[in-house]
Amino acid sequence: MATNVTFDYQKAEEKYRDADSLEEKMNCLKKMLQTAPKHKSAGNLLASIKERIAKLKLQMDRQKKASKGSGYSLTIKKEGAAQVCLVGKTNTGKSSLLKKLTGSNVEIADYEFTTKRPEVAIMDYKGVKIQVIEVPAIVKNLEESVMGPTFISIMNHADLLVLMFKDAKEKGFLDKELDGIKTERTVYNDQDKKEFSKVLWKRLGMIKVYTKQAGKEKDFPPVAFHKGATVGEVTGKVHKDFVKNFKYAKISGKSAKFKWQTVGKDHVLKDNDIVELHMK
Ligand SMILES: Nc1nc2c(ncn2[C@@H]2O[C@H](COP(=O)(O)OP(=O)(O)OP(=O)(O)O)[C@@H](O)[C@H]2O)c(=O)[nH]1
Ligand SMILES: [Mg+2]
Structure with a gap:
C-alpha cells in the first residue's frame, strides 16, 4: 500500500540505504520510526521498521559478543619464529x-x-x-x-x-x-x-644464527632472533644455565672482524653468523 511519507522520513530512509555501519543504520531506522506517518494505513510501514530495528539489534549484539571473544578464538597460538x-x-x-x-x-x-x-x-x-x-x-x-x-x-x-x-x-x-x-x-x-x-x-627483519660446538660442524637448524641480537641472547636461548657459565664466544660470519674472532656477550650478531660458545 502506498503511504504518503514526510520529507524527513524520506531523508532518513535515503541515509539508511547508504549507511555503511550498523550503528549508522540503527540511527537512521530510529529516525525513520520517529518521522513515519502514524495514521492507520501506515501500520505496515511502522511494523517493518520495528522489525528491522529488532534484527539489527540482534546483529549488533552478536558482533559485540564476537569481539569479546565468547565462542570464537580471537588469536592463533604463535608457533615458530x-x-x-x-x-x-x-x-x-x-x-x-x-x-x-x-x-x-x-x-x-x-x-x-x-x-x-x-x-x-x-x-x-x-x-x-x-x-x-x-x-x-x-x-x-x-x-x-x-x-x-x-x-x-x-x-x-x-x-x-x-x-x-x-x-x-x-x-x-x-x-x-x-x-x-x-x-x-x-x-x-x-x-x-x-x-x-x-x-x-x-x-x-630477523636474523638466523648457527650455534656450534668446538671441533664440530655448525648445528642445524639455525636459531632465529630479532635484528641486533647479541651473543648473550643466543647463550640464553641455548640453555638458561649457560648464561651464568658463559666465558667467551668465537664467531664467524658477517659480524666477525676475522674468522673465529673471540667476543664477549654484548657482541651484536648478523644474519647467518656462526657462534661457538665457550663455558667456564
Ligand atoms: N592468473 C592467476 N591466477 C591465480 C594466481 N594465483 C591463484 N590463481 C587462481 O585464482 C583462483 C583463486 O585462487 P586462491 O588461491 O584460491 O585464492 P584465495 O585468495 O585463497 O581465494 P578465497 O579463499 O576464495 O578468498 C584459483 O583459480 C587460482 O588457480 C595467480 O598468480 N595468477
Ligand atoms: Mg583461499
Whole structure:
C-alpha cells in the first residue's frame, strides 16, 4: 500500500540505504520510526521498521559478543619464529601462495570465498619455522561482518601482513578496511613470486644464527632472533644455565672482524653468523 511519507522520513530512509555501519543504520531506522506517518494505513510501514530495528539489534549484539571473544578464538597460538598473515579480497591467490610457501593442502578454487576459516601452516625458511596464516577474504565493512572482529584480532597479533591485490583499487580497499591495524605490512608483487620466502624473511627483519660446538660442524637448524641480537641472547636461548657459565664466544660470519674472532656477550650478531660458545 502506498503511504504518503514526510520529507524527513524520506531523508532518513535515503541515509539508511547508504549507511555503511550498523550503528549508522540503527540511527537512521530510529529516525525513520520517529518521522513515519502514524495514521492507520501506515501500520505496515511502522511494523517493518520495528522489525528491522529488532534484527539489527540482534546483529549488533552478536558482533559485540564476537569481539569479546565468547565462542570464537580471537588469536592463533604463535608457533615458530614469527607469524605472518596473507590478506586480501577473495580470489587474490592467498591459498595458492600459502600452498607454495608451506606445502599446505589448502583448498584452491576459482569460485569466491573458498577459504572460510583462517588456514594455518608452517613455512620452513632455511631451517627457521615461520607460521603463515591465510585470513579469509576481506569484505566491505569488515569490522561489522560476523567474523570480522576475529580476523582483525588475528591480524593485530601477527608480526607481518602480506597484502595481496590485483590492482590499485583493491589496494585502496584493503588500506581502508585495515585502517586500524598497526601490524607491519608488505605487499605481494609479481616480481617477488619466485623467491617470496626470501622477501618475507628480509621483511620480517630477523636474523638466523648457527650455534656450534668446538671441533664440530655448525648445528642445524639455525636459531632465529630479532635484528641486533647479541651473543648473550643466543647463550640464553641455548640453555638458561649457560648464561651464568658463559666465558667467551668465537664467531664467524658477517659480524666477525676475522674468522673465529673471540667476543664477549654484548657482541651484536648478523644474519647467518656462526657462534661457538665457550663455558667456564
Ligand atoms: N592468473 C592467476 N591466477 C591465480 C594466481 N594465483 C591463484 N590463481 C587462481 O585464482 C583462483 C583463486 O585462487 P586462491 O588461491 O584460491 O585464492 P584465495 O585468495 O585463497 O581465494 P578465497 O579463499 O576464495 O578468498 C584459483 O583459480 C587460482 O588457480 C595467480 O598468480 N595468477
Ligand atoms: Mg583461499
